[in-house]
Amino acid sequence: MTRFDATEPAERRKLYVDAIVAHRDRESTFLTFEADDAVLEADADGTDETETTPGSEDGVDDAPPAELSVPWIQFGDGTVNLDCTDAELETLKTVIGEFSAFKIDELIRPEEAEGVNARISAKADPNRIAQFVDEVFLEVYDLPAGFRVWVAEV
Incomplete structure (x- = not known):
């Protein structure tokens, strides 16, 4: 692999495919995709250039600010692994419903952390996995299109 980031939707999906192929070629344990933390910084200081603030429909978030962490997704051995809130889990279930080759294998709720760790079987080719990963970032984590x-790791 020669590039490690992308912003345009088609380029992100190509990046996911390239990373999955490199991961398989290297026979590594897993690979990790991370959203750029600039999205969270822009959201936290109110300079987000999207039409609405993530998590709201009208651009105004009445909820108290939550501690934001950089969204990440891991892939390895046919499994997608990610952390999410309970609300994000409901959206994740909706997204999975659109991808018949994907299903939740395990949900782990650690006592020492808030949220849920979801392990999802991904019995699909790299292109379909790439579509799924991008959809999770966009829909589950409510990130802007760009x-x-x-x-982060291959």
Whole structure:
């Protein structure tokens, strides 16, 4: 692999495919995709350039600010792994409903952390996995269409 980030939707999906192929070629344990933390910083200081603030429909978020963490997704051995809130889990279930080759295998709720760790079987080719990963970032984590994603580990 020669590039490790992308912002345009088609380029992000190509990046996901390239990373999955590199991961398989290297026989690594897993690979990690991370959203650029600039999206969270822009949201936290109110300079987000999207039409609405993530998590709201009208651009006004009445909820108290939550501690934001950089959204990440791991892939390895046919499994997609990610952390999410309970609300994000409901959206994740909706997204999975659109991808018949994907199903939740395990939900783990650690006592020492808030949220849920979801392990999803991904019995699909790299292109379909790439579509799924991008849809999770966009729909589950409510990121803007032009967010930057990084391949953090292959």
